[in-house]
Amino acid sequence: MNGFSPWYASVYQSLTDGAVQTLYNHSLHGYSVQAKLSEHALWLVIDWPKGGSIALRTAYAPDQALQLTGTKTSAGGIRFLLGSPLGEHVVDLKFDPADLPLFHCSVSFTPTQPLMFPFWPRDLVMLGKSAHPSGHVHISQKGHRSGLLYFSLTKPVIGSVLYFQHLGSLKDYNEDTHTEAADTVGGQWPEIGFALPAGTKPLKTGKNYMLSNVTLLLSDAIPKTEFEKAEQFLQMLSEIYLHMPKPGTDYHNWPDILQKSLHNLQHNPGCWQQFEQNAFLNAYVSDYKTPPEIMVQMAVLLPLMDYAEWSRTEIALVDVMKKGIPAFFDDQIDAIGRWLTSQEDKLDQSEEHKKTRVMDSWYLHHPLLNLSRLAEKGDKMAKDIFLTSLEFVIKVARHFKYEWPVFYNLDTLEVVKAETQPGKGGEKDVAGIYAHILLQAYELTGLQRYLTEAKKAARSLNGKGFDLFYQANNTAFTAKALLKLFKFTGDKNYLRLSYLCLANLLRNTAIWDCQYGNGKNISTFFTLFPLDDAPYTAVYEELECFSSFHEYIRLAQDVDILPSISLLLAEYVRYMLHRAIYYYPPALPEDMISKEPKTGEIDKRLWIPLEDLQFGFNQSGTVGQEVYGAGLAFAMVPRHYFKLPHADIMLFIDYPTFNHKNTRSGSLQFDVKGDQRLTCRMIFLPLNGKKTGPVKVTGRRNEHTSVYQPRREKDGSISVQVHGNQKIIVELNKTIKHGKRS
Secondary structure (H helix, E strand, O other): OOOOOHHHHHHHHHHHOOOOEEEEEEEEOOEEEEEEEOOOEEEEEEEOOOOOEEEEEEEEOOOOOOEEEEEEEEOOEEEEEEEEOOEEEEEEEEEOOOOOOEEEEEEEEEEOOOOOOOOOOOOEEEEOOOOOOEEEEEEEOOOOOOEEEEEEEEEOOOEEEEEEEOHHHHHHHHHHHOOOOOOOEEEEOOEEEEOOOOOOOOOOOOOOEEEEEEEEEEEOOOOOOHHHHHHHHHHHHHHHHHHOOOOOOOOOOHHHHHHHHHHHHHHOHHHEEEEOOEEEEOOEOOOOOOOOEHHHHHHHHHHHHHHHHHHOOOOHHHHHHHHOHHHHEEOOOOEEOOEOHHHHHHOOOOOHHHOOOEEEHHHHHHHHHHHHHHHHOOOHHHHHHHHHHHHHHHHHHHHOOOOOOOEEEOOOOOEEEOOOOOOOOOOOOHHHHHHHHHHHHHHHHOOHHHHHHHHHHHHOOOOOHHHOOOEHHHHHHHHHHHHHHHHHHOOHHHHHHHHHHHHHHHHOEEOOOOOOHHHHHOOOOOEEOOEOOOOOEEHHHHHHHHHHHHHHHHHHHHOOOOHHHHHHHHHHHHHHHHHHHHHOHHHOOHHHEOOOOOOOOOOOOOOOOEOEEOOOOOOEOOOOEEHHHOOHHHHHHHHHEEEOOOOOEEEEEOOOEEEEEEOOOOOEEEEEOOOOOOEEEEEEEEOOOOOOOOOEEEEEEOOEEEEEOOEEOOOOOEEEEEEOOEEEEEEOHHHHHHOOOO
């Protein structure tokens, strides 16, 4: 229990001494929700079945008398109309019809004068009959991430709450006051919740503004362990997600984007440097000052190879890039290094990671993960480098006792930078990516020592809680490795650790659409931030999380995982396909793109993505145009486009799918993942320029069968919405007409 302000003391007193007027009372699955009108605010007081209360402030008129002017009830809730000298408030309270203690409350306001709010108090108050209740905030908003607050009231033992402010609803307020929605949900116990950002420009007289749009989900359970917290958070987030309004998605022609990106990669000199008869990708367009990096090469090579395998075509760049890999082998450590060894002395020493012989902890492991994938495809060179490098990697892990710093010296293992921030520790998820490469080695060789070492590393992740996350793609790799360990060993601790990783990832998403400032030109719904404190989303980390989520769902097909995970990961994938186009400069207005990137140059004509997409009024591309993010389209197309048998038709679907099978009758069958309560989009795309013929789409889940109604689009394609978590059977026109393939 922290100290509290005089404002909180006054509110607490007025709500607990019985002086306020009760306007409305509703029973919600054992919880009581009361609307109470004080002198300046309308409050919703929520009482738990076993005692304990919290209060949510809705309409608020600072230092003004607030009066009820009317109500309107409905089967699903009630509307309150309130007035003050400042303007008119409308408070809509809606209860979910499902068997959940969940409700929505929105507050709109029409000012009668051009108001500015230099300060706004938090909207949640903790109440107690005899004392102020104590509690713990497990998660709160950081930057532009989701406006959520996950907390428990622990003394007295009351329960837990997931509070979700739908920040996209506040776009008019943000636009007109020129404010950002970042860091608006948080606070310090017991004064927590949402506070309007202080504006520098006034609201417009007579214009209606949404000032709050919140969903609360209540629970009488208080999680005791990090695993219980992660699992309760995932379950509660998925329930709120199911009941929130979600933006529609647009189809983008990813095969066409891929061809443009491939052409730019092949022919634009700003993407390449030449050393010792080998060509190497730059990290950023026209960044010739920085020596080539192995991660950059591998981050593009593997998606290129996935596409080559999917399309059954030879891509010349694959051989060009593979040829240069041995040049990164560092004889001083007998392992793959970061920089092209012949050029490492050209580093400009401008940043810690650009100093000679300094290694960023995750960076040693990431290229090895991709080398192991290359080895799985039968590449002997990759396998030799990978297995040789492991001895040094294991030495480093044991030296640091599986707790990696941020930077260290490659030769002496002296720590250069121990922590990301004072008291925050080092790169905590490196233990997971380290375990991943050891599992890859175990699968390649069958040697038990690699499995044993992977287990040691994985166990070091216990106790990290919601602070496990360092870098998004590495945390996603960690989740996948832990799921593999569970399948190898049957030890459920590894499975629950994988859930903890996914909870860390999902707390770092923005499940809202920023439609103010430059955000009006893009979609941000369900974006994932690359670092715990990053102010922007980043293409490279997102594309690797996108691919890892596919792999996690594939590995979990024979595992009874939490339904919330299937739901949320599939929805992330769906929205990634919708919004990732905005990483490409040709898809953006020119004035939204930074003219002074930190690294290299930006060529607005190139289908090479920007590293960073910013929220609100900020420009994007401030870091640079990221060549190592160019694998984006190559990762998407093989996972979401499928050629139909015996037809000039390509099928696109925006959920993860597996187990594709062409039947003798000419139909296509596959499993679509996700959740049956949500739908995804299938599009049948003609490859011959003609309209596609009739198709029949059937879904089967257990004993239930659904026949879906396709819709003909203007461009000749056919689209259909299907539910998740079922088997889909696609029958083409000839199959439908004759009952068999002609």
